Amino acid sequence: MVRSWERYLLYALIAFAVFLPLIFPFDVWPNLPTREVLGVFNTIDNLQPGDTIVVAVDFDPSSEPELYPMLLAVLRHAFSKDIYVIGINLFGPAGTGLGVKALTDVGGEMGKTDGSDYVMLGFKPNLPAVISQLNSDIKEMYRSDANGRPTADMPILQRTPKLQGNIKYMVDLAAGETVRPWVAYGSAPGGYPMGAGCTAVSFADYFSFYQSGQINGLMGGLKAAAEYEELVGEKGAASAGMNSQSIVHALLVLFIIIGNVVFFRSLSLKHVGTGGGA
Amino acid sequence: MTFLRRQLPVVIAFVLGLFTLVIFYIPAAPMQGIGDRLKIFVTIIGAFAMLLGINSILGQHITKIRKKRPGYGYSWVLILGFIAMMVAWIPWWSVPPEGTTVYYPWGGLENNQGVFYWMFFWILVPMQATMFSILAFYIASAAYRSFRAKTMEATVLLIAAVIVMLGRVPLGTSMTSWLPDTGFWGSLRMEEMTSWLLNIPNAAGFRGIVLGVALGIIATSVRIIFGVEKTYMGGGD
Amino acid sequence: MALIAAALALASPVFAQQADEIAVSPLDREPPPITPSVLLGFEPPTEIEARDLPNDDGTSILITWRRSSSTPEDVRYTVYFSEGASGPYKPLPFDFRPIGLGENIMANSLQYFRYSRSHRDYQYIIIDFTAFDTAAEAEYKRELKEYTKQQEEGNSPGPEPVLHIYGWDQLHFKLGVTSNGAVRLFDPTLHAEPVTQWFDWSKFNNLFMAAAFLVVILFFIETARRRRFYIRRIAGLDAVDEAIGRATEMGRPIFYLCGLDPMTTVSTIAATNLLGHVARHVANYESQIKVPCFDPIVMSVCQETVREAYYEAGRPDAYNSDNVFFITNDQFSYVAAVNGMMVRERPAANFFFGFYYAESLLLGEVGQSTGAIQIAGTDSNVQIPFFITSCDYVLIGEELYAASAYISREPKLLGSVKASDMAKAVIIAALLLGLIFSVALLIAALGDSGNALGWLGEKMEYFMQLFNEHT
Numbered sequence A: 001m002v003r004s005w006e007r008y009l010l011y012a013l014i015a016f017a018v019f020l021p022l023i024f025p026f027d028v029w030p031n032l033p034t035r036e037v038l039g040v041f042n043t044i045d046n047l048q049p050g051d052t053i054v055v056a057v058d059f060d061p062s063s064e065p066e067l068y069p070m071l072l073a074v075l076r077h078a079f080s081k082d083i084y085v086i087g088i089n090l091f092g093p094a095g096t097g098l099g100v101k102a103l104t105d106v107g108g109e110m111g112k113t114d115g116s117d118y119v120m121l122g123f124k125p126n127l128p129a130v131i132s133q134l135n136s137d138i139k140e141m142y143r144s145d146a147n148g149r150p151t152a153d154m155p156i157l158q159r160t161p162k163l164q165g166n167i168k169y170m171v172d173l174a175a176g177e178t179v180r181p182w183v184a185y186g187s188a189p190g191g192y193p194m195g196a197g198c199t200a201v202s203f204a205d206y207f208s209f210y211q212s213g214q215i216n217g218l219m220g221g222l223k224a225a226a227e228y229e230e231l232v233g234e235k236g237a238a239s240a241g242m243n244s245q246s247i248v249h250a251l252l253v254l255f256i257i258i259g260n261v262v263f264f265r266s267l268s269l270k271h272v273g274t275g276g277g278a
Numbered sequence B: 001m002t003f004l005r006r007q008l009p010v011v012i013a014f015v016l017g018l019f020t021l022v023i024f025y026i027p028a029a030p031m032q033g034i035g036d037r038l039k040i041f042v043t044i045i046g047a048f049a050m051l052l053g054i055n056s057i058l059g060q061h062i063t064k065i066r067k068k069r070p071g072y073g074y075s076w077v078l079i080l081g082f083i084a085m086m087v088a089w090i091p092w093w094s095v096p097p098e099g100t101t102v103y104y105p106w107g108g109l110e111n112n113q114g115v116f117y118w119m120f121f122w123i124l125v126p127m128q129a130t131m132f133s134i135l136a137f138y139i140a141s142a143a144y145r146s147f148r149a150k151t152m153e154a155t156v157l158l159i160a161a162v163i164v165m166l167g168r169v170p171l172g173t174s175m176t177s178w179l180p181d182t183g184f185w186g187s188l189r190m191e192e193m194t195s196w197l198l199n200i201p202n203a204a205g206f207r208g209i210v211l212g213v214a215l216g217i218i219a220t221s222v223r224i225i226f227g228v229e230k231t232y233m234g235g236g237d
Numbered sequence C: 001m002a003l004i005a006a007a008l009a010l011a012s013p014v015f016a017q018q019a020d021e022i023a024v025s026p027l028d029r030e031p032p033p034i035t036p037s038v039l040l041g042f043e044p045p046t047e048i049e050a051r052d053l054p055n056d057d058g059t060s061i062l063i064t065w066r067r068s069s070s071t072p073e074d075v076r077y078t079v080y081f082s083e084g085a086s087g088p089y090k091p092l093p094f095d096f097r098p099i100g101l102g103e104n105i106m107a108n109s110l111q112y113f114r115y116s117r118s119h120r121d122y123q124y125i126i127i128d129f130t131a132f133d134t135a136a137e138a139e140y141k142r143e144l145k146e147y148t149k150q151q152e153e154g155n156s157p158g159p160e161p162v163l164h165i166y167g168w169d170q171l172h173f174k175l176g177v178t179s180n181g182a183v184r185l186f187d188p189t190l191h192a193e194p195v196t197q198w199f200d201w202s203k204f205n206n207l208f209m210a211a212a213f214l215v216v217i218l219f220f221i222e223t224a225r226r227r228r229f230y231i232r233r234i235a236g237l238d239a240v241d242e243a244i245g246r247a248t249e250m251g252r253p254i255f256y257l258c259g260l261d262p263m264t265t266v267s268t269i270a271a272t273n274l275l276g277h278v279a280r281h282v283a284n285y286e287s288q289i290k291v292p293c294f295d296p297i298v299m300s301v302c303q304e305t306v307r308e309a310y311y312e313a314g315r316p317d318a319y320n321s322d323n324v325f326f327i328t329n330d331q332f333s334y335v336a337a338v339n340g341m342m343v344r345e346r347p348a349a350n351f352f353f354g355f356y357y358a359e360s361l362l363l364g365e366v367g368q369s370t371g372a373i374q375i376a377g378t379d380s381n382v383q384i385p386f387f388i389t390s391c392d393y394v395l396i397g398e399e400l401y402a403a404s405a406y407i408s409r410e411p412k413l414l415g416s417v418k419a420s421d422m423a424k425a426v427i428i429a430a431l432l433l434g435l436i437f438s439v440a441l442l443i444a445a446l447g448d449s450g451n452a453l454g455w456l457g458e459k460m461e462y463f464m465q466l467f468n469e470h471t
Helices: A004-023 A035-045 A061-080 A093-109 A127-136 A155-159 A179-190 A200-212 A221-232 A237-277 B002-023 B029-066 B072-089 B115-146 B152-167 B170-175 B190-225 C002-009 C117-121 C130-153 C201-223 C235-250 C266-285 C296-312 C331-345 C360-369 C381-390 C398-408 C411-447 C454-470
Strands: A052-058 A084-089 A118-123 A169-174 A194-198 A218-220 C046-052 C060-066 C076-082 C122-128 C172-179 C182-185 C254-257 C289-293 C324-326 C349-353 C373-378 C393-396
Touching: A004 A237, A004 B115, A035 A061, A035 A169, A035 A194, A035 A218, A035 A221, A052 A061, A052 A093, A061 A084, A061 A093, A061 A169, A061 A194, A061 A221, A061 A237, A061 B115, A084 A093, A084 A155, A093 A118, A093 B115, A118 A155, A127 A179, A169 A179, A179 A194, A179 A200, A194 A200, A194 A221, A200 A218, A200 A221, A218 A221, A221 A237, A237 B115, A237 B152, A237 B170, B002 B029, B002 B190, B029 B072, B029 C296, B029 C324, B072 B115, B115 C331, B115 C360, B115 C381, B152 B170, B152 B190, B170 B190, B190 C201, B190 C266, B190 C381, B190 C398, B190 C411, C060 C172, C076 C122, C076 C182, C117 C122, C122 C130, C201 C411, C235 C254, C235 C266, C235 C349, C235 C373, C235 C393, C235 C398, C254 C266, C254 C331, C266 C289, C266 C296, C266 C349, C266 C373, C266 C398, C289 C296, C289 C331, C296 C324, C331 C360, C349 C360, C360 C373, C360 C381, C373 C381, C373 C398, C381 C393, C393 C398, C398 C411, C411 C454
Parallel strands: A052 A084, A052 A169, A084 A118, A169 A194, A194 A218, C254 C289, C254 C349, C289 C324, C349 C373, C373 C393
Antiparallel strands: C046 C060, C060 C122, C076 C172, C172 C182
């Protein structure tokens, strides 16, 4: 049983462990990249300026803490290499705003223009049909982008009228079950390689796609986002988050050790007490 | 009347259950079309059932307000919040012509300048995020309370938990980054041990549970289709 | 020489296509110019056949061939079609990605082909005839739009567009190879008509296993009347009575949650089944049970279940319909409401049965902090550890499904639990056999990598393909 004061002390320590590294960021422990994250990074790194990629913002605000830093890192990487980005959202209407914000912020920071260097297409339901249609004609599916601007004359879509044969890579940042349809209806028939990003709990689920080669890279959770930021060379929210996470995990290990010490001490005191009384 | 309450639901469950099972093996388009329609029925029934749910919750809170039970102020908060979200959602707008952007204050999540969108993103979503964040604190108290090395199994669990917790953060991986990448010593790196624990014993345990669950689902479904189990209808056999 | 003559004799064997109809491999740069002689020198595929696609809804055909042994880069297989056997043969009217020399191997697709080692040398293409109709409609719409636009602008619009209808029985095909805009087609002319199948033979294994399992279940349900089946002790279910007794003594309510999934999932059905038994005990003990629900249909079912339980216990007057209520079907809003109720009303016992998501630890910890005895049962693998740390008893996976049988000891229910145990024994035996065969195959392959254990090796590869296919 945990006494009230123990409980409040634990909560206070966790709160400080989360807040302080965010307020006072530091850079001590390197986020060593894993093979799965390197799959996505190397593919984008090997593209040439002028290539186009698709980034699917298939998440909503509840998965924002893990997937939004991933999105920012991927966009920074792509824009730094003068790669054009088509953003799309097939998960739910709530995610479109996040895509617009990310593209506007990172695009503005790197001098990119909406409509010619990037575009955010909004949400459309019925994934398999939308993806199949996108493989053959984007403008037919999306007459206007997420901000309501007509797509008919957009330079980026003149350059890339359809996905099949025109895009070099596709990254699906998925909070739900969108990776499977993208592989089945998009990447496989369309002939372009695909990578994915997901929340940490879904990593085990999507790992089988990575093992079978249907996706060539998989970024799972905030750690993967931090690894990507480390590779891109610009640390952001994910790296700061990993600092907090490191300290919290270390604290949890400490709590476990202290809990066991307290437990064994109380056992030995009980034993001594019983032994003394007998 | 007894037939309607007792036998008819069992007959419906039997016929539709067997039918849905059979059309899994029939690729012909007419059968698949019927199967898809049945699935749509489920969605429609669920939508109408929401009315029952709303009746339940509003009825409860209105009664609480009427009888001025303790905490009835919060019932006012619930009812006012309910009305506000519903009114803000009602689509008193039409989709603007293509290529134009017009501001309407009402409408659902598609209208990213509307009141509903604002309330969803600035009230509901932060509250959901807050509830989710409380998990971090509860994990700490759960770790403190339950990871006790009382038995050999509990000790193994404790050690595995510590390794995985450290292996998933840069602090942990940098503790063993001085070890070589390959060979026996390489396999003692924190991330390698974590990966082994997650992909071998953890995956094996999960698969065992999943196999058992799948068989249990089949057995329970057969019991329901054949009318052996009827408690879900409300009441005994 | 004959091949070269045949190739030159074709109507227009070598011509450039629209650049954007060739799907280049994703990371290709500008290829060096390849002359058509590489296509002319290409060893043609053999055994080119077309037939109806098996196990489908009658809209596709299959083209198969034995691939050539030479593998030049940048050469892919493609298909041309004609609305008559004599030609002219044109590219397909819809987007078709040419097949690479290592793709679409028959040995990797168990849905349409039996596994055989020789199938590693064969490839296939599926042609969906509905794509022709879709392409025709899209073309018609495009032409109509252009026609209307010209009319509106006052220009002479030309002839009114007409929807082209492809006769499925008239379509003929030719297999060809393509590289950088050049195409070479091969004889023979292929023709097949799609046929609807009324049984999917690729799922026969599945049907056989399902039927066998069904027979076993029905057998055990029948024999359960005559025999007593042993079921091992499940501590969590034994503790249900203890929990209800404790709540009665303390005069505090019992909270029962049916999970966050709708009524269509089996775990929710199992939870509502168990609710019936728990509610009957609660009615007998004259205690109070509260059931906050996540789904309105689940709420209706739970209301009926609890009401019937009180009636059966002879306490209809004690039933209060306000105790089984709907809160919301938003995950964290539901949890916030339930946690608030737990902190205010301080239940003596909490039951968490059904399917849970991230909120499992929230529910468990808050209940723990109020001092309630907690029993959980879920088939959600990921949440089981959280329940184990915060609850006193946990039913893992199928123990939840067996709960109804365990508590009621009804012979028919026990029989079905026994049957699923039998099925599990069969699966374990199959796993062990597979393990033995895999090890044997591995050992044999050390000696001769080509044909390890011959027939057995082929069967093992078939099983490996099955599992790769369906993960």
